[in-house]
Amino acid sequence: MSNPVSPVVELRGVSRSYRWRGTVRSVLKELDCVVLPGTIMGIQGTSGTGKTTLARILAGLDRSFSGVRRLMDDLPREAVQMVFQDSLQAFNPRLSLEVSLGEALAASGRLSWSGSPRERRALLSRAVAQVGLEPPLLRRTPGRLSGGQRQRAAIARALLMDPAVLVLDEPVAALDLSIQAKILNLLQRLREDRLQAGRPVALVLISHDPAVLRHLCGEIYSLQEGRLWREE
Numbered sequence: 162m163s164n165p166v167s168p169v170v171e172l173r174g175v176s177r178s179y180r181w182r183g184t185v186r187s188v189l190k191e192l193d194c195v196v197l198p199g200t201i202m203g204i205q206g207t208s209g210t211g212k213t214t215l216a217r218i219l220a221g222l223d224r225s226f227s228g229v230r231r232l233m234d235d236l237p238r239e240a241v242q243m244v245f246q247d248s249l250q251a252f253n254p255r256l257s258l259e260v261s262l263g264e265a266l267a268a269s270g271r272l273s274w275s276g277s278p279r280e281r282r283a284l285l286s287r288a289v290a291q292v293g294l295e296p297p298l299l300r301r302t303p304g305r306l307s308g309g310q311r312q313r314a315a316i317a318r319a320l321l322m323d324p325a326v327l328v329l330d331e332p333v334a335a336l337d338l339s340i341q342a343k344i345l346n347l348l349q350r351l352r353e354d355r356l357q358a359g360r361p362v363a364l365v366l367i368s369h370d371p372a373v374l375r376h377l378c379g380e381i382y383s384l385q386e387g388r389l390w391r392e393e
């Protein structure tokens with residue numbers, strides 16, 4: 162009998178509701194979600210079904226839920242990283258990419274701010290080159306990048322934290338079709354590279370667009386009535 166693989170992150174019986182103007186809206190209802198190492202899981206759902214709510218809970222950004230969220234043994238909090246649809250809001254507009262990504266690098270514990278600037282620049286150049294960005298772009302603020310470049314930078318920043326899971330909430334919805342395909346191919350390649358390097362990263366790709374999910378995902382689930390349903 163083969164050993165069962167432990168989830169990198171899992172949700173069991175998770176419920177989340179919002180109180181708004183005196184009424185309570187129940188969004189997630191006893192939802193289960195299991196993310197296995199190195200897999201690509203797709204989650205679809207129409208507007209308002211709770212995709213972002215689920216993404217934030219998976220990523221550990223929202224703790225106002227009932228039920229259980231479990232991370233694989235010994236994984237640090239930062240092991241689950243999130244990439245948002247609108248990466249302009251995810252970056253401090255006043256900071257260059259070099260500073261924003263440098264902060265992520267310092268937070269990951271791989272290099273302290275007191276480390277040599279040269280070493281830091283080399284690591285950051287490699288990080289952006291890995292997502293197809295020219296290192297000189299590191300000097301720019303996020304507002305001086307295209308939407309596609311910014312999304313690549315957001316992915317590079319998340320990868321600097323050496324995640325075991327990347328939760329991507331509508332990562333290409335704001336981009337032109339041709340750029341969408343490039344970003345999806347990039348995610349595919351990054352996942353394969355990490356698998357080969359023995360450091361698997363699981364992707365949870367959330368999209369309202371079934372075509373985006375079919376492009377990448379082995380398993381696709383629909384978020385409906387507060388739960389995930391496996392698509393055939």
Ligand SMILES: Nc1ncnc2c1ncn2[C@@H]1O[C@H](COP(=O)(O)OP(=O)(O)OP(=O)(O)O)[C@@H](O)[C@H]1O
Binds near residue numbers: 210
């Ligand atoms: N902070 C909040 N306060 C009150 N209601 C909220 C809050 N955040 C989300 N909601 C409501 O919860 C429901 C689910 O929201 P959520 O953003 O998770 O859905 P979604 O599937 O990501 O939607 P979309 O595809 O439109 O982004 C929506 O009806 C939304 O109005």
